[in-house]
Amino acid sequence: MRKKIIAGNWKMNKTVADALALANGIKGELSGCGCCSCSCPEVVVCPPFTALKTVGDALAGSKVQLGCQNMSSEDDGAYTGEISHTMLRELGVQYVILGHSERREYYKETDFWVNKKVKKALEKNLRPIVCVGEKLADREAGNTEKVVEEQVRGSLAGITAEQFENVVVAYEPVWAIGTGKTATSEQAQEVHAFIRGIIRDMVGEKAAQGLRIQYGGSMKASNAKELLAQPDIDGGLIGGAALEVRSFIDIVKAAV
Ligand code: PEP
Numbered sequence: 001m002r003k004k005i006i007a008g009n010w011k012m013n014k015t016v017a018d019a020l021a022l023a024n025g026i027k028g029e030l031s032g033c034g035c036c037s038c039s040c041p042e043v044v045v046c047p048p049f050t051a052l053k054t055v056g057d058a059l060a061g062s063k064v065q066l067g068c069q070n071m072s073s074e075d076d077g078a079y080t081g082e083i084s085h086t087m088l089r090e091l092g093v094q095y096v097i098l099g100h101s102e103r104r105e106y107y108k109e110t111d112f113w114v115n116k117k118v119k120k121a122l123e124k125n126l127r128p129i130v131c132v133g134e135k136l137a138d139r140e141a142g143n144t145e146k147v148v149e150e151q152v153r154g155s156l157a158g159i160t161a162e163q164f165e166n167v168v169v170a171y172e173p174v175w176a177i178g179t180g181k182t183a184t185s186e187q188a189q190e191v192h193a194f195i196r197g198i199i200r201d202m203v204g205e206k207a208a209q210g211l212r213i214q215y216g217g218s219m220k221a222s223n224a225k226e227l228l229a230q231p232d233i234d235g236g237l238i239g240g241a242a243l244e245v246r247s248f249i250d251i252v253k254a255a256v
Pocket of ligand 1 (some may be wrong): 009172177178179180216218219237238239241
């Protein structure tokens with residue numbers, strides 16, 4: 001049984017004060033459940049770097065975990081503007097989103113770089129949430145599987161079956177991100193099962209069955225239940241709906 005995981009990607013939103021209010025609101029809503037073995041999903045929030053310390057301090061001891069949105073593939077040194085694993089771990093970060101489509105698109109991050117970062121994260125005990133997904137033109141041209149397979153194999157090359165225990169994959173069709181268009185549960189399930197099959201081929205059945213694959217792309221309370229009921233959908237990576245306590249918590253509840 002895979003434990004579901006709901007992660008909020010706050011992107012470049014929220015001042016420190018606003019981030020603190022959102023984190024406290026989420027923590028407050030989830031404070032009733034102190035267990036970790038029930039059917040509650042794992043909950044992660046990924047604020048911007050500037051708010052990690054404040055949000056991390058606020059969430060300490062709660063069941064909400066801290067994530068971030070990117071990480072350098074290097075350890076330290078002359079890499080202006082970059083943030084290292086050591087700096088992130090120091091702030092209590094446990095998860096790191098890597099290869100988000102916005103980074104692939106605007107900052108030209110390739111599978112090669114995503115793979116370097118994934119390896120570094122795992123080596124340094126951070127859990128990567130590795131994003132893959134096709135663009136609208138890929139889907140319309142019938143290339144969804146080709147594109148997704150290339151990203152999965154490229155971003156996760158060289159990861160061992162044991163390391164996969166700490167990996168989360170997020171399938172995020174680019175055409176569904178921030179657009180209000182959601183993949184139907186059938187479309188999403190089809191790609192999730194396909195991704196699991198690639199992982200099976202790469203590292204075997206046990207690692208494939210254990211791998212959690214989130215769906216991301218305009219997930220909200222009204223569509224979350226159906227998406228999360230699919231056999232290969234193990235959670236959600238949430239953008240817009242993660243920016244308000246109510247809409248995020250409603251998705252978390254849909255995952256119970
Ligand atoms: C995302 O950017 O990861 C995302 C899923 O965004 P949204 O929920 O706003 O589509």
